[in-house]
Amino acid sequence: MTQVLSVTSECVPLVKTGGLADVAGALPDALAPLGADLRTLLPGYRAVMAACGTAPAVLHWPDLMGGPARVLHAALGARALYVLDAPHLFDRAGSPYLDADGRDWPDNPRRFAALSLAAVRIAATGIEGWVPQVLHLHDWQAGLVPVYLAEAGIAGRVGTLMTVHNIAFQGLAPAASRGELGLPESGFTPEGYEYFGQISALKAGLALSDAITTVSPTYAAELMTPEFGMGLDGVLRHRQAHLSGVLNGIDTGVWGAPYKTPQGKRRHKAALRAQLGLPDGDGPLCVVVSRMSAQKGLDLLLAVAPALLGQGAQLAVLGSGDADLEKRFGDLAAHPGAAVRIGYDEALSHLMMAGGDAILVPSRFEPCGLTQLYGLAHGTLPVVARTGGLADTVIDANPAAQAMGVATGFQFAPVTAEALAVALSRMMQVWQAPDQWRRMQRNAMRQLVGWAVAAAEYARLYQGLVRN
Numbered sequence: 531m532t533q534v535l536s537v538t539s540e541c542v543p544l545v546k547t548g549g550l551a552d553v554a555g556a557l558p559d560a561l562a563p564l565g566a567d568l569r570t571l572l573p574g575y576r577a578v579m580a581a582c583g584t585a586p587a588v589l590h591w592p593d594l595m596g597g598p599a600r601v602l603h604a605a606l607g608a609r610a611l612y613v614l615d616a617p618h619l620f621d622r623a624g625s626p627y628l629d630a631d632g633r634d635w636p637d638n639p640r641r642f643a644a645l646s647l648a649a650v651r652i653a654a655t656g657i658e659g660w661v662p663q664v665l666h667l668h669d670w671q672a673g674l675v676p677v678y679l680a681e682a683g684i685a686g687r688v689g690t691l692m693t694v695h696n697i698a699f700q701g702l703a704p705a706a707s708r709g710e711l712g713l714p715e716s717g718f719t720p721e722g723y724e725y726f727g728q729i730s731a732l733k734a735g736l737a738l739s740d741a742i743t744t745v746s747p748t749y750a751a752e753l754m755t756p757e758f759g760m761g762l763d764g765v766l767r768h769r770q771a772h773l774s775g776v777l778n779g780i781d782t783g784v785w786g787a788p789y790k791t792p793q794g795k796r797r798h799k800a801a802l803r804a805q806l807g808l809p810d811g812d813g814p815l816c817v818v819v820s821r822m823s824a825q826k827g828l829d830l831l832l833a834v835a836p837a838l839l840g841q842g843a844q845l846a847v848l849g850s851g852d853a854d855l856e857k858r859f860g861d862l863a864a865h866p867g868a869a870v871r872i873g874y875d876e877a878l879s880h881l882m883m884a885g886g887d888a889i890l891v892p893s894r895f896e897p898c899g900l901t902q903l904y905g906l907a908h909g910t911l912p913v914v915a916r917t918g919g920l921a922d923t924v925i926d927a928n929p930a931a932q933a934m935g936v937a938t939g940f941q942f943a944p945v946t947a948e949a950l951a952v953a954l955s956r957m958m959q960v961w962q963a964p965d966q967w968r969r970m971q972r973n974a975m976r977q978l979v980g981w982a983v984a985a986a987e988y989a990r991l992y993q994g995l996v997r998n
């Protein structure tokens with residue numbers, strides 16, 4: 531068994547702001563049959579602590595970045611979950627990253643430095659007799675791990691795999707907080723954790739981890755370009771030999787369709803329309819389930835929505851985030867063919883996948899994207915920007931793919947409102963040809979979107995990182 535500690539700032543079913551939580555939650559079960567004992571280390575946010583009330587404390591530290599801390603042994607399904615209980619850092623109302631006004635918690639660098647340091651202490655001493663051989667680091671929140679490993683003098687016996695879920699979040703902190711974060715002066719260099727005069731936790735992870743993955747092959751290639759690298763493309767080009775793309779899967783137990791054939795959709799579509807107050811109609815019901823942020827390109831959708839609705843399609847949107855986007859979608863809901871729900875609603879997101887005809891994902895960049903995968907599994911045809919994991923998972927209904935009968939959705943490029951409008955018109959054309967539409971639905975539902983392929987790849991990577 532390879533013993534792996536997965537270090538993450540979110541994990542379903544306990545705490546989720548985006549796809550990272552789904553991935554972190556699915557990996558342990560996906561890896562278990564492949565000989566990896568993957569345990570998860572998660573901050574003890576208030577909601578997490580409430581969910582693991584009686585879990586025993588198995589480690590105690592009198593001081594972790596300014597206060598006492600414990601590690602609880604809780605459960606993630608059948609697997610061990612280690613919860614970092616450090617009330618001075620995590621016991622507060624609000625989201626994992628933001629205060630009630632939507633601003634980053636000012637002590638975020640320290641909070642997640644503490645998570646990283648806790649992982650290293652666990653690697654140093656073991657926990658309940660279990661000693662991780664590999665640390666799997668998710669995003670900037672775990673990026674400082676290699677720095678602390680070196681400080682602890684155990685970098686040589688623990689392998690590190692850094693996974694980039696989103697390069698837009700880089701874990702920046704002022705240079706002056708080096709002391710507070712316990713970072714060695716010697717590492718404050720362009721080869722280390724320094725980034726243009728600041729500390730960057732993500733940069734540290736990228737520069738110093740043994741291996742790096744991101745969540746799709748296309749995003750791996752994109753990350754090495756100035757257009758997508760967000761300033762870190764140079765670091766990634768430098769580490770190209772150690773970088774690969776491992777496409778995410780989805781938990782098909784949770785996200786499988788509640789029907790086996792495209793026809794099964796009808797009942798769910800009626801239920802979805804009823805729940806959203808949308809009238810019956812002959813056009814396709816297009817759905818969106820998304821964070822509302824600039825990344826997701828929803829402003830492009832707003833620009834073309836009137837034309838789409840004018841062609842007889844309906845649009846159902848579930849999301850929250852950016853106040854301006856929330857308001858503009860709220861205004862769109864005045865149209866009789868549009869329904870908008872601002873907020874986070876797991877049950878409704880399932881019904882939208884099951885009842886929708888098409889799912890729209892016009893992202894400007896998308897490391898992997900999960901909702902197009904849910905769409906495929908439900909025969910809800912994805913209309914996606916040709917970028918990142920969206921490019922890797924959807925087969926565009928161009929004439930060649932249609933002739934060969936292999937298409938599963940619609941891609942557009944460049945990521946502009948004009949190109950999106952063209953893709954939506956192509957979608958409307960196929961909608962007018964029900965045989966073609968059903969064929970695409972069947973292709974989509976047959977596509978393998980589970981974790982098997984990625985799990986095998988992670989198992990191989992972990993094994994390669996084990997030191998003797």
Ligand code: ADP
Nearest residue numbers: 548549820821848849873874875879899900901
């Ligand atoms: P990202 O992680 O960038 O937000 P992903 O597509 O990887 O994008 O993952 C988003 C996840 O969050 C999906 O599981 C999606 O269903 C879910 N999600 C996003 N917004 C909402 C919402 N408003 N209600 C319910 N689920 C949502």
Ligand code: GLC
Nearest residue numbers: 549550695745896897898899
């Ligand atoms: C990030 C990305 C998303 C990806 C998810 C899980 O949040 O934005 O594309 O699917 O992580 O890896």
